[in-house]
Amino acid sequence: MLLNTYEPWKFAFSHENDEIIENSFGIIGVPFDSTTSYHSGSRLGPIVVREASFGFEKYNTVFNKELNTIFYDFGDVNVVPGNCEKTCGIIEDTVNELLDMNLRPIIIGGEHSASIGAIEALSKRHEKLTVIHLDAHRDLAFEFIGEKYSHAAVMRRAHEAGVNLVQIGIRSSSADEEEFVKSTYNIQTFKNKDVHKHMDAIEYYLTNIDGPIYISIDMDVIDPAIAPSVGNPTPGGLFISEIETILETLCHKNVVGFDVVETASDRLGDHTAVVAAKIIYDFLTLIE
Numbered sequence: 001m002l003l004n005t006y007e008p009w010k011f012a013f014s015h016e017n018d019e020i021i022e023n024s025f026g027i028i029g030v031p032f033d034s035t036t037s038y039h040s041g042s043r044l045g046p047i048v049v050r051e052a053s054f055g056f057e058k059y060n061t062v063f064n065k066e067l068n069t070i071f072y073d074f075g076d077v078n079v080v081p082g083n084c085e086k087t088c089g090i091i092e093d094t095v096n097e098l099l100d101m102n103l104r105p106i107i108i109g110g111e112h113s114a115s116i117g118a119i120e121a122l123s124k125r126h127e128k129l130t131v132i133h134l135d136a137h138r139d140l141a142f143e144f145i146g147e148k149y150s151h152a153a154v155m156r157r158a159h160e161a162g163v164n165l166v167q168i169g170i171r172s173s174s175a176d177e178e179e180f181v182k183s184t185y186n187i188q189t190f191k192n193k194d195v196h197k198h199m200d201a202i203e204y205y206l207t208n209i210d211g212p213i214y215i216s217i218d219m220d221v222i223d224p225a226i227a228p229s230v231g232n233p234t235p236g237g238l239f240i241s242e243i244e245t246i247l248e249t250l251c252h253k254n255v256v257g258f259d260v261v262e263t264a265s266d267r268l269g270d271h272t273a274v275v276a277a278k279i280i281y282d283f284l285t286l287i288e
C-alpha cells in the first residue's frame with residue numbers, strides 16, 4: 001500500500017504486494033476526470049478496465065507467450081476532484097514512491113492529465129527520456145480554457161519537462177499546436193494515415209530510439225468504431241493489430257513507464273474497457 005492510495009480492485013494476474021521484487025511493475029489507477037471537456041466518465045476507467053482484465057487467459061495466444069511478468073496493483077490514487085494541479089502533484093509523489101521501490105509505473109486513467117505527474121517524475125530521473133504518445137490529438141495546448149493543467153495540455157507540460165516526443169495516430173489539432181510543432185526540433189509526428197500506410201517506417205523509427213521510453217496511450221487513438229467510450233472520440237483511428245505491432249516493437253526497448261488513459265465508461269463489460277485491459281495485458285506479456 002502506498003502512502004496516497006486505496007485498493008478497490010486489482011488487475012488480473014497481479015501479485016500480492018507484501019514482498020516486492022525489484023525492476024518489476026506497479027499499477028496505480030487515477031479516478032479523475034475534472035478537466036474533461038466533452039464525454040466525461042473516465043474517473044470510472046480504473047474500475048471498469050481492471051474488471052475487464054479478468055476476461056483474458058494467462059497464455060496470450062496473439063504473441064504465443066504466457067504473461068509471466070511480475071507486477072503489483074497498488075489501487076487508486078487519492079485524487080482531488082476539481083483540482084488537476086494538486087492531483088498531478090499527488091500522482092508525481094506516488095510515482096516517485098514506486099520508483100524508490102525500483103518499480104516501473106503503469107497508470108490506468110482517468111483523463112490524460114494523469115500522465116503529467118508520471119512524466120515529470122521520470123524526466124527528473126532520466127536525462128534523455130522519450131515519450132511515445134499514441135493519441136488522436138496532440139495535447140500540446142499551452143493552456144486549455146485558461147488551464148495549464150488539463151487533458152489538452154499534457155504533452156506541452158511533458159515537452160517543458162525536456163522530453164523528446166513521438167506522436168502517433170494524430171488526426172486532430174489546432175493551428176497553434178501545428179505552429180508549435182514546427183517551431184521546435186524534438187517532436188516527431190506519425191499521423192493516422194502514416195500508421196495505416198507506412199507501419200514499416202514507424203517500426204524502423206521506434207527500433208532506433210536510444211535511451212529510456214515512456215509510453216502514453218490515449219484510448220481515442222483507436223478508431224471509435226472499436227473504442228467509442230472515450231473523452232473525445234475522433235473518427236479514422238488505429239486498429240487493434242496496429243497497436244499490437246507498435247507494442248511488440250517498443251517492448252524490446254528500455255520502457256520505464258506506461259499509461260493507458262481516457263477510458264470513459266461506467267458499464268462493466270464496456271468494449272472500450274476490454275480493449276484498454278487488452279493493451280495493458282499485451283504490454284505485460286511482451287515487456288522484457
Ligand SMILES: [Mn+2]
Binds near residue numbers: 135136218221
Ligand atoms: Mn486524445
